[in-house]
Amino acid sequence: MDTHKAKRVEIIIEAVMASRLTNALEKAGVRGYSMLPVLGGTGRSGTWSRAGQVGRGEGMVQVVCLIRPERLDGLLDAAFSVVEKHIGVVSITDCEVLRAERF
Amino acid sequence: MDTHKAKRVEIIIEAVMASRLTNALEKAGVRGYSMLPVLGGTGRSGTWSRAGQVGRGEGMVQVVCLIRPERLDGLLDAAFSVVEKHIGVVSITDCEVLRAERF
Amino acid sequence: MDTHKAKRVEIIIEAVMASRLTNALEKAGVRGYSMLPVLGGTGRSGTWSRAGQVGRGEGMVQVVCLIRPERLDGLLDAAFSVVEKHIGVVSITDCEVLRAERF
Amino acid sequence: MLDLALANLLSPIVLSFALGLFAALVRSDLTVPEAAAKALSIYLLFAIGFKGGVSVSDHGIDGLLALSLLTGVILSALLPLIAFALIRVMSGLSTLDAAAVAGHYGSISIVTFVAATSVLQGAGITSEGFMVAVAAAMEAPAILSALWLVSRGEKSGRMDADLWREILFNGSIVLLLGSFAIGWITGDEGLDKISAFIVAPFQGVLCLFLLDMGLIAGRGLRSGAGLSAGLFGFGVLMPVIGSMIGLGAGVLIGLSTGGVLLLMVLSASASYIAVPAAMRVALPEANPSIYLTLSLGVTFPFNLTLGIPLYLWAAQLVTGG
Amino acid sequence: MLDLALANLLSPIVLSFALGLFAALVRSDLTVPEAAAKALSIYLLFAIGFKGGVSVSDHGIDGLLALSLLTGVILSALLPLIAFALIRVMSGLSTLDAAAVAGHYGSISIVTFVAATSVLQGAGITSEGFMVAVAAAMEAPAILSALWLVSRGEKSGRMDADLWREILFNGSIVLLLGSFAIGWITGDEGLDKISAFIVAPFQGVLCLFLLDMGLIAGRGLRSGAGLSAGLFGFGVLMPVIGSMIGLGAGVLIGLSTGGVLLLMVLSASASYIAVPAAMRVALPEANPSIYLTLSLGVTFPFNLTLGIPLYLWAAQLVTGG
Amino acid sequence: MLDLALANLLSPIVLSFALGLFAALVRSDLTVPEAAAKALSIYLLFAIGFKGGVSVSDHGIDGLLALSLLTGVILSALLPLIAFALIRVMSGLSTLDAAAVAGHYGSISIVTFVAATSVLQGAGITSEGFMVAVAAAMEAPAILSALWLVSRGEKSGRMDADLWREILFNGSIVLLLGSFAIGWITGDEGLDKISAFIVAPFQGVLCLFLLDMGLIAGRGLRSGAGLSAGLFGFGVLMPVIGSMIGLGAGVLIGLSTGGVLLLMVLSASASYIAVPAAMRVALPEANPSIYLTLSLGVTFPFNLTLGIPLYLWAAQLVTGG
Numbered sequence A, B, C: 001m002d003t004h005k006a007k008r009v010e011i012i013i014e015a016v017m018a019s020r021l022t023n024a025l026e027k028a029g030v031r032g033y034s035m036l037p038v039l040g041g042t043g044r045s046g047t048w049s050r051a052g053q054v055g056r057g058e059g060m061v062q063v064v065c066l067i068r069p070e071r072l073d074g075l076l077d078a079a080f081s082v083v084e085k086h087i088g089v090v091s092i093t094d095c096e097v098l099r100a101e102r103f
Numbered sequence D, E, F: 001m002l003d004l005a006l007a008n009l010l011s012p013i014v015l016s017f018a019l020g021l022f023a024a025l026v027r028s029d030l031t032v033p034e035a036a037a038k039a040l041s042i043y044l045l046f047a048i049g050f051k052g053g054v055s056v057s058d059h060g061i062d063g064l065l066a067l068s069l070l071t072g073v074i075l076s077a078l079l080p081l082i083a084f085a086l087i088r089v090m091s092g093l094s095t096l097d098a099a100a101v102a103g104h105y106g107s108i109s110i111v112t113f114v115a116a117t118s119v120l121q122g123a124g125i126t127s128e129g130f131m132v133a134v135a136a137a138m139e140a141p142a143i144l145s146a147l148w149l150v151s152r153g154e155k156s157g158r159m160d161a162d163l164w165r166e167i168l169f170n171g172s173i174v175l176l177l178g179s180f181a182i183g184w185i186t187g188d189e190g191l192d193k194i195s196a197f198i199v200a201p202f203q204g205v206l207c208l209f210l211l212d213m214g215l216i217a218g219r220g221l222r223s224g225a226g227l228s229a230g231l232f233g234f235g236v237l238m239p240v241i242g243s244m245i246g247l248g249a250g251v252l253i254g255l256s257t258g259g260v261l262l263l264m265v266l267s268a269s270a271s272y273i274a275v276p277a278a279m280r281v282a283l284p285e286a287n288p289s290i291y292l293t294l295s296l297g298v299t300f301p302f303n304l305t306l307g308i309p310l311y312l313w314a315a316q317l318v319t320g321g
Ligand SMILES: Nc1ncnc2c1ncn2[C@@H]1O[C@H](COP(=O)(O)O)[C@@H](O)[C@H]1O
Pocket: A012, A040, A041, A042, A043, A044, A045, A046, A047, A048, A060, A086, A087, A088, A089, C031, C032, C033, C034, C035, C064, C065, C066, C067, C102, C103
């Protein structure tokens, strides 16, 4: 099977900031991403869980973005501008993808 | 801690195709996988979100599969036969696993 | 953008063991992790799905943990002590992170 | 007719839909959780099926049931052909996209059906309880017609055993027919036990469901690639044509005024649950935003607001009911 | 007896379960969302607990409550020993798997209990309101017996403080006893305020819950490793034995006919919520598909369909009620 | 006053909250699924809004509505200033954290409002239906005040167009005002259709919602960094001060006894939905555990248990109602 080098960027960010992040990504030319739910977690600002929550003040989502290596910097700049002041983590992994024309 | 080289394959695929994908994986000898929910996303075919949806026409899931490197090709062939005509993305990452006898 | 080497550890573990795992991680000095839902899966012990389930006897979650490379061994020891007798899988991936001071 | 339309427009149900639409259009963060929306839909299907079954157990059955089921199947299979021709005339859609859209219009929208039963109830008009079984029978045939429209030119078929099973045992069909059977078997005694659950709060639950439908429809309209005028026109014209065919068929087989209305509504409405899923499996190349926007963003609101009163007016005119 | 069984088999509740079973067996995509299933279960626990508490506040308490609780605890602790011996005789399960299964049969299934209260209500037979507290008391002791059966040969115990806490403050125990207390404290006045929520729609909600149980049970039966004939036999025989022991105990301590039936049902039923979770923590090597299939796929449907009418017949025969 | 407080403490609603609190504190695994909690909150907002609208359609409107809305907006905007000063005096919080907390106390908690309407209903006291619109009007202004408190010393503002939209079209505002409008438009006729859904089961649904609130509050209290005595004191004192200001304002503009109580409760209560989300966007550096613990873990339980009876007593004393 033909695979191609790409980057897998996974950004865990506050749910209230998610649409701002994806807007920034889209402006930076990112063509595709997916959003996964996060149930809870722990970090420097304490522990949280979505169980039983009604409000949107607490809680995070994970945005996953597969991207060509050469587009990574643009993506990270865009992401950083949004996460900068906010809690959350960003990881970048080397990966291979099928159907490279999609990225 | 003893770790072993393996591949982490993550396939984001339409929910209606998920059982066809896992059937194909099982036929190709894949012994284990997990399925994660995806809340929404954007791609060439537009933006979608599961929020408030009743039907299964729109929406994707992420199938995660840890596998020995030598079994990767079989898995990708099987996956490709299902995703080929469908929207969705496939990424393969090098990883280490504990308890290699499981894969 | 400044990135730093780190490890991305993803542990798929039974939901009933999740709090025991995170307690062990915290004791081992892990400062942050997130927990993601898993909808279903297949492994040596058969196939499961959370759809319609009320009890907690069946079902898994994925704990994601970004960590500095030098802290990995402590984390794996802690994780292994919990998963040892239990079903579930652990993968470790090399990654880069933004804002390394957080890990 | 105008009174009826106005009363309908100002009912809590339609206003709830409008509220959802408004919230989505101003990009409010209001959402009904997916699990809650599915639970509401299970409730509605169970309740409507059960009540239909009880009504059949009350009135007994005759040849009309079988005839109506047959009529439903035929309508569902034939309407896509008409829809297909109309789309090709009114828009520049490819065969594939046109067939996918056409499949939706042969099948049915159960919530439109439910809304119509509410209107009937409000107007004190009875209808055949088995119409809910007709609704179930009309879900699937249209899918086969759509696939046939596409595969005429193709060598390999687009159906496999899995897809057959998925279509025939689709959750909403199973639940609708299953609860219909339960209602039929348990009759009034069964209804007594659970009417405080499936009858009394029904209208209120329907409001919340329509709120959610409004949210989804509004989101679709906002993000969906704008429809061409031709497609938009199709989304309004096709239900009217469908309803007229349903009217003819209903009168022909001798349904009551209420039954005729329901057959009209079934013919006029477009699927947004079963067919989109089947199309994603069998016609993945077809553009979902077209059929989803048309079905949920144009035809559903049209039927809900103007269509149902219009059809009722026509049904009463023709049947003299 | 036959009448009773038939009436039970044709009740909306049992038919809803059958519908779920059918849907799962034909691999329909019908599912109740997990969140909705949990919400239904919270509703049922809250309602049944509350109503039990109100009934105690109405009738006052006496020594019988304490005696019944004690009886429940003893039954829950002892039934696993009998179940264990029976499994070992009837099947080739390992000590570990046999103990895990045994633990389930000492504990209880609250939805079976609820179904039995519905049957009592339908038959116009009253029962002691505090039986719901007995149900809660019977959830946990069986777990300890199961662990004891396993750890006899082991050096290190399988219990730790966390597990103790998890077992005793298990969500269903807390909710059942908590709402029981609230019902007790607020009495009829409290019930008046919320009976339109917890009484009137109860049977209907139960139908949807049983639909879900049918779906889960069917899925388990379909995918679960086929049970041996011996295990299957155990899944039917054990509840009958359990119910007979419950009958003896209930008559001995002087419960009413309704109370005796409920104690029989508690003894006969097998846990599918609290015990499976505890077993995954404490006996991870035990094969969950065995105990889940037995409990949910064999014993639960048996009790729901044939067991309850059989037990009621026996209870009436013995108590003359 | 004591009677009232006791009756309130022993109501199913408050006891359900206590049960949730207890379950969380003993670390039971009892949880209400997120989707179910959101569905309950949608139900409550829809029901309370609709009923308010119907009541306005019954009694017509006059200048009092506009005056009350204006009063609400002013209270919401001014209360944060008082809260801010009080926090700074009573605790060592930074400007940022103090402003974030202050914003919560200007805004409102709709479930506290709902609990107060239940108490009024229990006591047979009527109130102005439009108070639910006042509640909606009081959600947002406090956010602006909080941001103003922070940005006094800053160059760049903290508001952007997106945030404006998010605040004004916040889901709970849209749903509350939308269902209020629907109730107003459809009036008693609309209410007739859906009262079996939004009126009869309301108190019971509220119990489950408060169970969930108790679970969340307990979890917050358990895991939250312990509050200083000063902050804790603020969480109890501020609602009392707020209620007194609300009392003055309500009497001044001529609300009925019930209306005065509701305005007091709105002034006394602290937001836990709209404001926390806005603060995370606009003041990400503020520590959420402080404002969440204060609002949900201290002020909400205080109002629910002691506050509401106290305010009612004061309202009756002053208005002579
Ligand atoms: N090292 C980490 N690995 C995975 N998730 C993390 C990590 N650190 C923080 N998070 C997630 O980000 C949230 C906020 O983190 P923090 O900014 O450290 O409070 C946590 O509650 C977790 O959900």
